[in-house]
Amino acid sequence: MTATTGAAGPGWLRGPLRPFRSSQYRLLAGSLTMSLFASGVWIIAIVWQVIAMDGGPSELSFVSAAMAGGMLVTALLGGVLADRIPQRRILLVVAATRTLAVGLVTALALTELLDLWHLAAVSLLIGAGNGFTYPAYSALLPSILPTGDLMAANGVESMLRPTIMQAAGPAVASTLIAAWSPGAALLVVTLLEALGVVFLLALRPVPLRSDRPAGTSHPVRGTLVDLRDGFLYMARTPWLLATLLYASLLILLIMGPIEVLVPFAIKDRAGGGPGAHALVLGAFGVGGAIGALGMAALRMPRRYLTIMNLFWGLGCLPLALVGFATHPWLIAVALFVVGICFSAPMVIWGTLLQRRVPAHMLGRVSSLDFFVSLIFMPLSMAIAGPVSAALGLRSTFALAGLLPAVIAVLAIVLARMPRDELAHPLDVVPDPASQPQQPDDEQDAGPLEQGQQLALDRSGD
Numbered sequence: 001m002t003a004t005t006g007a008a009g010p011g012w013l014r015g016p017l018r019p020f021r022s023s024q025y026r027l028l029a030g031s032l033t034m035s036l037f038a039s040g041v042w043i044i045a046i047v048w049q050v051i052a053m054d055g056g057p058s059e060l061s062f063v064s065a066a067m068a069g070g071m072l073v074t075a076l077l078g079g080v081l082a083d084r085i086p087q088r089r090i091l092l093v094v095a096a097t098r099t100l101a102v103g104l105v106t107a108l109a110l111t112e113l114l115d116l117w118h119l120a121a122v123s124l125l126i127g128a129g130n131g132f133t134y135p136a137y138s139a140l141l142p143s144i145l146p147t148g149d150l151m152a153a154n155g156v157e158s159m160l161r162p163t164i165m166q167a168a169g170p171a172v173a174s175t176l177i178a179a180w181s182p183g184a185a186l187l188v189v190t191l192l193e194a195l196g197v198v199f200l201l202a203l204r205p206v207p208l209r210s211d212r213p214a215g216t217s218h219p220v221r222g223t224l225v226d227l228r229d230g231f232l233y234m235a236r237t238p239w240l241l242a243t244l245l246y247a248s249l250l251i252l253l254i255m256g257p258i259e260v261l262v263p264f265a266i267k268d269r270a271g272g273g274p275g276a277h278a279l280v281l282g283a284f285g286v287g288g289a290i291g292a293l294g295m296a297a298l299r300m301p302r303r304y305l306t307i308m309n310l311f312w313g314l315g316c317l318p319l320a321l322v323g324f325a326t327h328p329w330l331i332a333v334a335l336f337v338v339g340i341c342f343s344a345p346m347v348i349w350g351t352l353l354q355r356r357v358p359a360h361m362l363g364r365v366s367s368l369d370f371f372v373s374l375i376f377m378p379l380s381m382a383i384a385g386p387v388s389a390a391l392g393l394r395s396t397f398a399l400a401g402l403l404p405a406v407i408a409v410l411a412i413v414l415a416r417m418p419r420d421e422l423a424h425p426l427d428v429v430p431d432p433a434s435q436p437q438q439p440d441d442e443q444d445a446g447p448l449e450q451g452q453q454l455a456l457d458r459s460g461d
Contacts, residue, residue, distance in 0.1 A: 019153040024144040027203045029156060032137070034196035035095065036160055038189045040169015041176075042102070042126075045185035046119065048177050049109060059116055066120040068378060070127025072371075078132035079367025080226040083360055086208045087140035092200045094129040094136075099193040101125050106190045109183035131370070138366035142354045143206045154350035155296020158343050162285035162292075230364030233357075239305055240357075240365070242415030243349075244372055246309060250404050251376040254316055256384025257400045258284075258335070265322050265393060266331060276328035283332040287339025294340075295347040300426045304352060305417035308345040313408025315341020320401025323394035355426055 019025045050060045081090060101122045108114040145153055176185040234240055262280060266272040301307045318334035325331045349369075357365045388396045412418065 017152070017156075019145055019149040019156065022145060022149075024203060024206075025149075025153065027199050028137075028140070028144065029153075029160075031091070031095070031196045031199035031203070032157065033160055033164060034192045034199065035133075036165040037169050037172075038102075038192035038196070040165040040167075041173040041185055041189050041192065042169075043165075044170045044173035045177065045182050045189060046123070049114070049119065049182035049186065050116070052182050053114065053116060055116060062116070063119045063123050067123040067127035067130075070124040070129075071131045072127075072375070074128045074131030075134075075367050075371040076227060076230075076364075077367075078370075079135040079230060079364035081132065082135040082139045082363025082367070083226060084208075086206060087136040087143070087363075088200065088203055088206055090132050090136040091140070092197065094132050095193065095197045095200055098126055098129050099190060099197055102186065102193055103190045106183060106186040109181075109186050131367075134370045135363040135366040138350065138353065139359075139363040140206060142359065142362070147355060150354050151298075151300055151347060151351040152296045154354075155292045155347045157350070158292030158346050159289045159296070162288035162339070162343070166285040167282065226364060230361065230368060233361055234365065234368055238415040239417055239420050242411045242417070243305075243309065244369065246312075246407055246411040247369075248372050248376050249407050250312055250316075251372070252380045253403055254319060254338075254380070254400050255377050256380035256382070256387075257319060257322075257397055258338075260381050260384040261388055261393060261396060262322065262331065262335070264388075265325065265397070266328055269323070269393070270325055270328045270331060272328035276331075279328060280332045280335050283336040284339040287336040288343035289339075291340035291342070291344035292347055295344040300348065300351060302425060302427045303418065303421055304348050304426055305421040306412055308348045308352070309408045309412050309417070310405075311341050311345040311348075313405035315345075316404040317401050320398045322401075323392075323397035352426065356424060 020029070046063060047060060050063060053059075078090075105114065105118055105122045108118055141153055142150060172188065173185045176188060234244065266276050266280060270276065315338055318337045321334050322331050325334065353362065353365060353369070384396070391399075
């Protein structure tokens, strides 16, 4: 057994770029890039479209809440379907539906026939689609890539989110809105979504990795059983349960301060304005991209559970300095470090799920992870203001910076993660020569684990 490092092939395909040897992955990554780009443009376009319709904070909150509600409703169901239906089919249906919905809003905006309820309805639909997309993408990736390329692929995804969705998308949207109108930005969203559909259409059908013969249970009863089994698997898997509980508390502690209180720290304590706020957010995004790419270039660490949780916990320490900072650049540096330390272990986490969770459970477990984020992120934002009013800005950021490290240590010790990670090493993966040979030299399909090939859903896509 030797580690897969991507040594074969041209030099530029080594390290974090090695998954791009697969034409299947190139198509999937192209679709993901278009979707993230569209999301980044949509985030800004929707704000200014509401403002152009004489809407205020309440109207914008209504539209934003519709998207969050849609994701919350479908997150768990999305995981069940990702384990029952070929994931490419789910991604394609969601992307096509999203394209049509955004196209309708664009047409209404350009003809000045758009109402607020149109925006809310499409936001609800987009949010519901996102609840299906995340678990389907997570479950599809191990089906098209060799095990040794998963960490690099997760690094690419973690790098694309801050650079494409949080930086490039908003920048393009702002330029279009300033030069023309929010409707022009929405038109670009439609075109990007359509390009994503084209990439998915070119992706070859991928058999479903399933542990059940087709048609063995009633759909409704089977869905409820699948949900129950997903929760039971989580409850019976100490490293998974402890990490999800810790991640819940982490999100509760830090997302509100970052999203809600950082602007006030910049304005009231550091004397900055919108430009300084953009600098800080940019530093956070760039840090996230660097952390993701850096981790993707490395092998899975032997102490992967310990390092992952400590990275998250210790990486929050710079937040304790934000409440005391008197210059915007100090806040930017702190958020830059937090961005690195938040994104780097996300690469480990995604790879860990894909390698240790049974293939037929991966969609459900991914949806549980997604559901946890959805539940606690808005709650954190809701309580950040009242907590800051009661304790003060400095104390709130101090708690956000210090408590995650303490909770990380508790999670590691109570779940006995050091013993678990040594018993289940992930720093060594099968030699490519021992894996099933592919019909071409691009390694388009990832290897299926032993015993699962007989359970494939031969209906494909």
